[in-house]
Amino acid sequence: MDKNTPDAPASADVPPAETKSTASPKRNRTRWGRVAIIAGVIGGAIWFGAPWLMARFTQVHINDARIAASVVTVSSEVAGRVTSLPVVVGDTVAADDVIAMIDRTSSEPQLAAVLSQLTAIDAQVTEIETRKKMIEKQLAAQREAALAGIAVAEANHEAALAALTNARSRYERVNTLAGQSIVSEQSLDEARAAFDSAAQQERAAFAAIESARASLTIVEADAAQLDMLDSQIASVLAGRTGTEAERSLKETDLVHRTLTAEFDGIVDATFVDVGEYVTPGTRLLMYHAPARTWIDANVKETEFGKIRVGSKARITVDAIPDRTFDGEVIAVGGAATSQLALLPSPNPSGNFTKVTQRLPIRLSIDADGVELRPGMMVEVYIDVAD
Numbered sequence: 001m002d003k004n005t006p007d008a009p010a011s012a013d014v015p016p017a018e019t020k021s022t023a024s025p026k027r028n029r030t031r032w033g034r035v036a037i038i039a040g041v042i043g044g045a046i047w048f049g050a051p052w053l054m055a056r057f058t059q060v061h062i063n064d065a066r067i068a069a070s071v072v073t074v075s076s077e078v079a080g081r082v083t084s085l086p087v088v089v090g091d092t093v094a095a096d097d098v099i100a101m102i103d104r105t106s107s108e109p110q111l112a113a114v115l116s117q118l119t120a121i122d123a124q125v126t127e128i129e130t131r132k133k134m135i136e137k138q139l140a141a142q143r144e145a146a147l148a149g150i151a152v153a154e155a156n157h158e159a160a161l162a163a164l165t166n167a168r169s170r171y172e173r174v175n176t177l178a179g180q181s182i183v184s185e186q187s188l189d190e191a192r193a194a195f196d197s198a199a200q201q202e203r204a205a206f207a208a209i210e211s212a213r214a215s216l217t218i219v220e221a222d223a224a225q226l227d228m229l230d231s232q233i234a235s236v237l238a239g240r241t242g243t244e245a246e247r248s249l250k251e252t253d254l255v256h257r258t259l260t261a262e263f264d265g266i267v268d269a270t271f272v273d274v275g276e277y278v279t280p281g282t283r284l285l286m287y288h289a290p291a292r293t294w295i296d297a298n299v300k301e302t303e304f305g306k307i308r309v310g311s312k313a314r315i316t317v318d319a320i321p322d323r324t325f326d327g328e329v330i331a332v333g334g335a336a337t338s339q340l341a342l343l344p345s346p347n348p349s350g351n352f353t354k355v356t357q358r359l360p361i362r363l364s365i366d367a368d369g370v371e372l373r374p375g376m377m378v379e380v381y382i383d384v385a386d
Helices: 007-012 014-058 107-179 185-222 224-255
Strands: 059-069 072-075 080-084 098-102 258-260 265-270 283-288 293-300 312-317 320-332 358-365 377-383
Touching (some): 059 358, 107 224
Antiparallel strands (some): 059 293, 072 283, 080 098, 265 283, 312 320
């Protein structure tokens, strides 16, 4: 064998050396690729997780929230048949628009009858007052006449007294002279007759005074007619008060048969049809004011302590996913919703499962001209960074 034959095995070892140098770069590329993937995953987690983590500490997210409004139920205050219902669900109504009418056919004649009674009462009062004025004038004239008669009678009586005094003096003087036989019996008789006549005239004058005074008493007694007329007027006016109250009731009944909107709003529901008979308290329709809406939300008790009145909020409405609205907390509840339930859930068995309670809050929302309907679901993000 040739001595150069040992070189053959040496040439055979060259391929393994080439394989090792080739495999090393592949392992490096694989390692760097893994590093890049891990770095990308970590960077993505930071990129997408940081805002979420920040929001967890600076915001309270509530999905148990909805649009609310003062939904007013319009009910009938009178009994009767519905004669008009000019609105349907979704209609927009303005304040003072007619939204329902109830039959007026019996109410209008009843009101007219009461008004007729008031007219008759007023006429009766006027007649009594006219008669009273006439009697007052008559009594005033009669009283003046009676006073004048008294004055004349008293003057005549004074004249009669003077005449009587004169006749008495003359009679006494003539009687004295007759006793002395200075004057004749005829002169005494004449003096006595004159004295008796003067006495009669004085009595007649005094009787005239009494008669005149009696006439005045009669006039004053007739004045009691005025009191009687006043009583009649008071009685009639008392009856008028009752009739006036009845008129007020009839007018109110008539007004209540035409129902109008109290504010600008949207009709949410109707419960009757034209022709139906309704009684007081029957629901006719419901409507709300779209300009006065807010958000009622229920927040977990574990997050309730973070929320304050005045806290700002960001709001999304499920029905308008491409819009975000601003809001603010305007009220926080004083009790958990479980305490406000109409049918509370007692636990007589003693088995207890702790459940996180929720408390109500209310937020304003800047709708910015967007019409929000009561009951729409929303999601609220309340800023609690402060």
